[in-house]
Structure formats: structure tokens, C-alpha cells
Amino acid sequence: MPRIASILLPMPLPEAFDYAEPEGMELAVGDQVAAPLGPRLLRGVVVALRDGAGGNRPLKPVAHRLDDPPLPPGVIEFINWAARYAVDAPGWPLAMALRGLRAPPPKPQVLVEPTGVVPDRMTPARMKVMAVAGQGEHTSASLASAAGVSSGVVKGLVEAGALAPREVIKVQAFDQPDLERAGAQLNLGQMAAAETLAEMARRPGFEVVLLDGVTGSGKTEVYLETIAEALRADPTAQVLVLLPEIALTEAVIGRLTERFAAAPAEWHSQVPPPRRRAIWEAVADGRARVVVGARSALFLPFRNLRLIVVDEEHDSSYKQEEGFIYHARDLAVARGKIAGAAVVLASATPSLETLGNAEAGRYRWLKLGARHGAARLPDVGLIDMRETPPDANHWLSPPLRQAMIETLSRGEQVMLFLNRRGYAPLVLCRACGERMRAPDTDSWLVEHRYTGRLVCHLTGFSMPKPAACPHCGAKDSLVSIGPGVERVEEEARSLFPEARVAVFSSDVMESADSARKLVAAMEAGEIDILVATQAAAKGHNFPNLTLVGVVDADLGLRGGDLRAGERTFQLLAQAAGRAGRKDKPGRALLQTYAPEHAVMQALAAQDRDAFVEAEMAARELSGLPPFGRLAALIVSGTDPAVLEAYVQALAAATPNAEGVEVFGPADAPLALVRGRRRKRFLVRAARGVDIQGFLAAWRARAKIPGSVRLTIDVDPYSFL
Numbered sequence: 001m002p003r004i005a006s007i008l009l010p011m012p013l014p015e016a017f018d019y020a021e022p023e024g025m026e027l028a029v030g031d032q033v034a035a036p037l038g039p040r041l042l043r044g045v046v047v048a049l050r051d052g053a054g055g056n057r058p059l060k061p062v063a064h065r066l067d068d069p070p071l072p073p074g075v076i077e078f079i080n081w082a083a084r085y086a087v088d089a090p091g092w093p094l095a096m097a098l099r100g101l102r103a104p105p106p107k108p109q110v111l112v113e114p115t116g117v118v119p120d121r122m123t124p125a126r127m128k129v130m131a132v133a134g135q136g137e138h139t140s141a142s143l144a145s146a147a148g149v150s151s152g153v154v155k156g157l158v159e160a161g162a163l164a165p166r167e168v169i170k171v172q173a174f175d176q177p178d179l180e181r182a183g184a185q186l187n188l189g190q191m192a193a194a195e196t197l198a199e200m201a202r203r204p205g206f207e208v209v210l211l212d213g214v215t216g217s218g219k220t221e222v223y224l225e226t227i228a229e230a231l232r233a234d235p236t237a238q239v240l241v242l243l244p245e246i247a248l249t250e251a252v253i254g255r256l257t258e259r260f261a262a263a264p265a266e267w268h269s270q271v272p273p274p275r276r277r278a279i280w281e282a283v284a285d286g287r288a289r290v291v292v293g294a295r296s297a298l299f300l301p302f303r304n305l306r307l308i309v310v311d312e313e314h315d316s317s318y319k320q321e322e323g324f325i326y327h328a329r330d331l332a333v334a335r336g337k338i339a340g341a342a343v344v345l346a347s348a349t350p351s352l353e354t355l356g357n358a359e360a361g362r363y364r365w366l367k368l369g370a371r372h373g374a375a376r377l378p379d380v381g382l383i384d385m386r387e388t389p390p391d392a393n394h395w396l397s398p399p400l401r402q403a404m405i406e407t408l409s410r411g412e413q414v415m416l417f418l419n420r421r422g423y424a425p426l427v428l429c430r431a432c433g434e435r436m437r438a439p440d441t442d443s444w445l446v447e448h449r450y451t452g453r454l455v456c457h458l459t460g461f462s463m464p465k466p467a468a469c470p471h472c473g474a475k476d477s478l479v480s481i482g483p484g485v486e487r488v489e490e491e492a493r494s495l496f497p498e499a500r501v502a503v504f505s506s507d508v509m510e511s512a513d514s515a516r517k518l519v520a521a522m523e524a525g526e527i528d529i530l531v532a533t534q535a536a537a538k539g540h541n542f543p544n545l546t547l548v549g550v551v552d553a554d555l556g557l558r559g560g561d562l563r564a565g566e567r568t569f570q571l572l573a574q575a576a577g578r579a580g581r582k583d584k585p586g587r588a589l590l591q592t593y594a595p596e597h598a599v600m601q602a603l604a605a606q607d608r609d610a611f612v613e614a615e616m617a618a619r620e621l622s623g624l625p626p627f628g629r630l631a632a633l634i635v636s637g638t639d640p641a642v643l644e645a646y647v648q649a650l651a652a653a654t655p656n657a658e659g660v661e662v663f664g665p666a667d668a669p670l671a672l673v674r675g676r677r678r679k680r681f682l683v684r685a686a687r688g689v690d691i692q693g694f695l696a697a698w699r700a701r702a703k704i705p706g707s708v709r710l711t712i713d714v715d716p717y718s719f720l
């Protein structure tokens with residue numbers, strides 16, 4: 001009986017395509033194959049097989065099976081789950097799952113080896129070659145250079161039959177963790193949590209645990225032990241540690257390497273393609289047992305995934321907003337469920353979604369009490385900027401400057417936190433009032449002094465800062481409004497000319513290596529004042545850092561979306577938590593124009609519970625997550641009339657569904673991006689509603705014109 005193979009291609013097509021299985025190919029689900037699409041042969045994955053030969057028109061046959069390892073069944077299930085969750089094409093998550101295979105497979109190396117045949121003619125040069133060839137592995141080139149002879153000599157020996165070529169493919173080795181090594185001596189609270197987690201790690205099966213503890217309470221130490229336990233319990237077990245940012249990956253990789261005397265496999269966008277392929281293959285065949293990575297590591301082809309750790313689970317960088325839209329924490333839970341693995345969510349300031357699940361008993365909740373050892377949480381103080389404002393065009397208030405003087409004079413370090421890259425967020429013309437905007441996007445251009453450019457932070461567009469106003473032509477009239485980290489650095493340098501000042505932001509941290517160097521310099525005390533964006537606010541332990549100054553605590557509250565309060569609380573609690581991590585007491589000072597705001601009050605009182613309770617009550621009242629579900633539809637197009645017609649058609653086609661409300665269409669706050677106009681709908685649904693089913697049905701009811709793009713964002717984090 002002939003069979004039909006459903007092949008999913010890694011591109012945004014609505015579904016898998018049918019192909020005929022050629023006789024004798026014996027395909028299996030998960031196999032990677034080359035399949036024809038139009039004139040091209042593309043990589044695809046067999047997702048289903050059934051008997052049959054197709055309808056009236058014969059199906060095109062699969063061209064051939066690829067050498068790459070098949071995708072494990074759990075991965076295919078996960079891809080389908082993710083696509084349904086995101087109401088998007090399954091080819092997207094498949095593309096992410098195959099991203100490791102972009103580099104070609106390693107080329108075989110040709111080694112030359114002695115055959116035992118003695119050549120008729122022996123020269124001193126030939127003798128040297130034969131002596132070297134007997135020791136270790138050699139290519140002809142390395143052999144010639146090791147023997148100090150020309151390549152012709154080696155060639156002659158091959159022709160004479162004394163050496164023979166042999167092709168080998170080098171498989172990259174992955175360090176195997178040493179599970180006999182002892183971990184840290186845990187304190188009592190940590191031990192209790194570690195024991196519960198160890199028991200979970202030993203027992204197969206899906207379970208989610210929230211590991212909840214203040215910054216510095218030892219969550220990392222505890223989950224290192226859970227990883228050890230999972231690896232010990234099953235010799236083929238694999239573990240994935242997810243981190244929200246590359247800068248953090250470095251720190252955790254260091255700790256894992258120390259704990260297990262073996263480096264974990266590192267997976268993120270900066271890992272070069274050949275290394276990614278090596279990791280992909282090692283994850284697929286089980287040689288890589290511990291992987292540390294960014295969100296896309298969820299799509300790796302684990303053979304026997306037993307444990308997933310999502311560190312800083314509340315972090316909004318886990319939300320991918322472009323291309324395939326998903327939240328890595330939510331997908332990690334789904335991946336764990338499909339694999340029957342344990343999932344540990346760690347945070348000092350868990351998301352309201354996770355707290356909701358823990359409160360409802362869906363997740364187990366483990367709490368770590370105080371900071372480990374002598375370290376105490378920092379004192380948090382509010383500086384009322386209305387009472388004690390900084391000088392004009394300066395950003396550090398007198399009380400913060402005073403605290404900096406005290407800290408620096410004790411030889412301790414200061415971090416000034418401002419979550420804004422560049423020099424100034426706005427540039428305007430003193431003569432005509434023109435604000436410098438991006439040409440095709442609804443956003444102000446941010447001045448960057450290091451590069452002398454004006455940059456759009458949304459699209460990456462940039463231009464040199466002009467000498468004259470492009471609007472009125474006035475010379476030298478452009479002024480910088482407001483601070484970014486570069487400007488605060490300038491102020492810190494002029495206030496403390498003796499101090500060593502550095503900036504930590506994603507602009508400076510182009511590579512993982514420069515991040516590592518800066519962190520090392522900070523740890524070694526080679527920096528006195530670190531001006532940092534959120535890139536440095538998380539995860540790091542700087543023992544001599546005792547003062548954190550938050551330059552603009554109100555920044556995240558402006559704009560006021562659903563999570564503004566939650567996000568501000570989390571970010572500032574993290575930033576403040578950098579101070580006093582060792583035995584010296586730390587303090588955090590928050591500059592604010594709204595000290596009475598609930599978020600500021602909760603931070604000052606270090607009362608997370610009160611904040612969460614108030615925020616939960618407000619969300620429950622308005623049916624917002626975690627009490628209800630949200631989804632956004634973003635429609636964009638280049639032709640306003642076509643866009644408007646489609647938006648109206650979509651509005652008219654809104655299905656009637658119990659428990660679902662649709663708001664909009666409205667102009668998006670960000671109404672123009674890269675020349676495309678944008679409109680939004682917002683859907684709010686009760687918890688039990690199949691919001692994905694609703695969205696898929698709705699989208700199918702109106703035909704999308706070619707120039708219009710519809711993006712569905714389930715559980716949106718950005719409302720722009």
C-alpha cells in the first residue's frame with residue numbers, strides 16, 4: 001500500500017503539505033526530508049503518515065531523507081501546541097526548532113595514516129614523515145608541517161601506498177557534568193526547598209514549582225542542586241536552564257561550570273552557526289545534558305528532557321514580540337507537560353500570573369526566607385524630587401549626591417540605574433520647536449553621543465546628528481532633552497572626577513564577551529560608579545556595591561499599560577536588590593515625583609505582598625490577567641484606504657461568543673512603523689474561554705488583502 005507523508009515546512013504556511021512516500025524509503029514521523037516546493041527542494045519534517053495515494057492528481061514524491069537526526073515526537077507535539085496557542089502557522093515554531101541546522105554539517109576531514117606498506121624508495125624526508133605519521137592524527141597538511149617537509153613528500157608516500165587517506169567526521173565533545181562534586185552547604189531554609197525539589201527531580205512526571213525568594217536568598221544555589229539530582233537520577237536526563245538575557249547567561253554558565261566542573265551548552269543568538277549545529281546534534285543524541293539558553297532553546301530537540309528551570313520567570317524579555325509571538329515561560333510549562341518534566345520557575349518578584357497559579361494550587365510554592373549569610377536586604381528610601389530637585393539640566397538630586405559621596409568615601413561602589421539607553425530621549429530645535437522624529441515611524445529619535453547619531457529605538461533607524469535644524473535651518477539650535485545613561489555618566493564624571501565611571505547598557509554590551517569583562521571589572525572593584533540600564537539590574541552579585549540610585553523611578557509608570565505597576569515594582573526591586581549582597585549593608589534610593597504612588601510605597605516598605613494584593617484586586621475587578629485573558633489583533637498596511645476597509649470588514653465579522661468582548665478598532669498608540677499604519681483590536685475573554693478558537697474563527701471570516709498584515713498577540717505585553 002502506498003503512503004502519504006504530511007510534511008511540515010519551516011515557513012509560515014497554514015498547514016503541512018502532502019507528498020507521496022517513494023517506494024522503499026520507509027519514512028517515520030520526525031524524519032527530516034528534502035521535499036519539492038515549486039522549483040526548489042526544501043527541508044521539511046514528516047509530521048504524519050497515512051495509507052493512500054492522493055486524489056486525482058498524483059502527489060509529488062519526497063525527494064530524499066536528510067542525514068540530520070529526526071525530531072523527537074515530543075518536539076513535534078510541542079510545535080503543534082505552540083502554533084495553536086499563538087494562533088499562528090506551525091511552520092514558524094518548526095523554523096525555530098530547526099534553527100540550529102542552518103550551518104552545513106561539518107565537512108569530513110581527510111586523515112592520512114600509515115598502511116604498513118614500506119615504499120620502495122626511502123629518503124630522509126620520507127623517513128621523517130613516516131615517523132611523525134605513526135604518532136597521533138594527521139591531515140596531509142599537518143603531517144607535512146610537523147615533519148618539516150614539503151607537501152609533495154606526503155603526496156609521494158600516498159602514491160607509493162605507504163600512507164592512505166581516510167575520511168572522518170569530527171564529533172564535538174561536550175563536557176560531562178561531574179555529579180560527585182559537592183555543592184554549597186545549604187542553610188536550613190534552602191535545604192528544605194532543595195529536598196522537595198530533589199524529590200520532584202527524581203520522580204518522572206510533570207509538575208511546576210515556583211521557587212520564590214528575595215534577591216540573594218540562594219535560589220540559584222538551590223536549583224543547582226535540583227539539576228544535580230535530576231542528572232543523577234537518570235543517566236540520560238537532560239536539563240534546560242532558561243534566562244531572559246544574554247548578560248545573565250554568562251553569570252549562570254559560570255556557576256554551573258563551577259558546580260559541575262563542566263561547561264553547559266550555551267544557546268542564544270550570539271552563538272555562531274557551526275557551534276549551534278554541534279549543540280543541536282548533541283542535544284538530539286543526548287550528549288549535551290545541560291543547556292543554558294535564551295527562550296529559543298525551548299525548541300531544541302531534547303531526547304529526554306527531565307527538568308526546565310526558568311530563572312527570573314517574571315521577566316518581560318521572555319515575551320517574543322516579533323515573528324512568532326510567544327511567552328517563553330508559558331511555553332516552558334507546556335514543554336514540561338508534554339515531556340513529563342519538572343518545571344522550576346524562580347523569581348524574587350514572580351509575575352501575577354504565576355502567583356495566581358501558585359495561590360490556586362496549580363503550582364507548588366516554595367519560599368526562601370532571608371538573604372543567605374550576613375547579607376541583608378537593602379534599606380529603600382524615596383527621594384521626593386519636588387522637595388529636593390536636582391539643578392537645571394542635571395538629574396542627580398542633592399540627597400542622592402550626598403549618599404554617593406558617603407559610599408565612595410568608604411571605598412564602596414555605586415550603581416546608578418536608569419532604564420534608558422543613549423544620551424537623551426528627545427532632541428528638539430530651540431529656534432522652531434521641531435522635535436526630531438524617525439522618518440517612517442511614530443517615534444522620537446534618541447541621541448547617542450558615543451556614536452554621534454540619532455537612533456530610533458523601535459526600528460534601529462539611525463542618522464548622524466545634523467548640524468542645523470532640518471525644519472527651519474537654524475544652526476546649532478538642537479538641544480538634548482532629558483537623560484539617558486550616557487548623560488548620567490557625564491554628570492557622574494563631572495561630580496566625581498576622581499571616580500572610575502562606566503556604562504552598562506546593551507549598546508556597550510555588543511558581545512557576551514564585553515559583558516563578561518565589564519562584570520569582572522565591577523566585581524574586581526575596578527569601577528566606582530556603574531551607570532546601568534536593566535541589562536545590569538538582574539542576577540549579578542557585586543559584593544562591594546552598597547548604593548543603588550534609581551535616577552527616574554517613575555519612568556516605567558508613564559504610559560500606564562496593564563503591567564506598568566507590576567513591571568516597575570519588579571524592575572526596581574531587582575535593581576535595589578543589587579545593593580548589599582555580601583556582608584556590607586546596602587541601600588537603595590529612588591528618585592520619584594510621585595512618592596505617594598502605591599508602587600513607590602510598596603518598594604519603600606519592601607512589602608511585596610501588599611503590592612501584589614492590591615494589584616490582584618484591581619485586575620480581578622476589571623477581568624484582566626490572571627483573572628481573564630487578553631489578546632491583541634494588530635493590523636497594519638501601507639495603503640490607508642485598503643487598511644481601513646479591511647479593519648471595518650474584520651469589525652463587522654466579529655463572532656458572537658459568550659464571555660468574549662472586543663474593543664476597537666482604534667489607531668494604535670504607535671500609529672506608524674516603517675511606513676505602515678497600524679490599528680488595534682483588543683479581545684478580553686473569561687478564563688475558561690477558548691480564546692484561540694475564537695481568534696482563529698474570527699480571522700477566517702474576513703479575507704486579508706495582500707498589502708495588509710494581521711498579527712495576533714495572545715496575552716500581549718506591549719500595547720503599543
Ligand code: ADP
Binds near residue numbers: 185190216219
Ligand atoms: P538568588 O539566585 O536568590 O539571587 P544566589 O543563589 O545567587 O541567590 O545567592 C546569592 C549569593 O549568596 C551568591 O553569591 C551565592 O553564592 C551565595 N550563597 C547563597 N546560598 C549560599 C550557601 N548556602 N552557601 C554559600 N553561599 C551561598
